[in-house]
Each structure stands twice: as C-alpha cells, then as structure tokens.
Amino acid sequence: MSILVVGSVALDTVETPFARKEEALGGAASYFSTAASLYNQVNLVAVVGSDFPREHLDFWRSRPVNLAGLQVQDGKTFRWTARYHMDMNSRDTLDTQLGVYAGFHAVIPEEYRQCPLLFLANIQPELQMEVLEQMP
Numbered sequence: 001m002s003i004l005v006v007g008s009v010a011l012d013t014v015e016t017p018f019a020r021k022e023e024a025l026g027g028a029a030s031y032f033s034t035a036a037s038l039y040n041q042v043n044l045v046a047v048v049g050s051d052f053p054r055e056h057l058d059f060w061r062s063r064p065v066n067l068a069g070l071q072v073q074d075g076k077t078f079r080w081t082a083r084y085h086m087d088m089n090s091r092d093t094l095d096t097q098l099g100v101y102a103g104f105h106a107v108i109p110e111e112y113r114q115c116p117l118l119f120l121a122n123i124q125p126e127l128q129m130e131v132l133e134q135m136p
Helices: 028-036 054-061 099-103 125-134
Strands: 002-006 010-015 020-026 041-049 065-073 079-084 091-097 117-120
Touching (some): 002 028, 028 041
Parallel strands (some): 002 041
C-alpha cells in the first residue's frame, strides 16, 4: 500500500541559539515523505525550482519515495528563513520567498491516482480541491 502526499518542498534556513543551517530540506511534503517512507512507499507531488540541490533528490531516491510527481520548473525553489528563540518554541520568520511554489498546480500522475491514502499537506484550499478532483 502506498501513500500520496501533495504539498510544499522548501529550502529552509534556520537559526537557533545553538547553530545555523542554511538551505536545509524543508516543507510539509518533505517532512511527511521522509517520515512516512520509514513505513511505506510514498508518492510525492510538489514543485521545486531548477536550483534545487541534487543532494536532496538523492536523499529521497535512497528511500521508498517516488518522485514521478515532483515538478522541476525554471526558477527558484520556495525558501523560508527563521530564527528560533532560546525556548525553541518561539520563532520569528525572517523571510519567505515562494519562488515557483507561488504558481504551483498539482498534477497527479496516473500511476498515483489509485493510492488508497492521500495526505494533503499545508497547501491552499483551492489547490486541495484541484487534487481531489483528479482522484477517482
């Protein structure tokens, strides 16, 4: 049994009182795919820019994550920058750049449409409806 996930993939720059990581793999669909792939095949539908690092693609390819639904478009990948406070619960968003994600329309590959489980990650309700209209 496989799982279909539709959502955001981002490059996150995160600063804490202890460390800073630039352009880490982020986005709701990324986190879900990584966790769910510990248990099952994941079919990912998302968009990234032509600047998306190969190392992140290789990470997914090393797991049971099907990338047939990952669109790679000319332009910049969605980026998010934040600073976490000492309590690690509070944070300030310093920058958000939607890049190619701003015009994302999910296209569900035919091979994904029979997935018995669908996870709609953090996406606009209109986009959620576009996805549901493509499912049997």
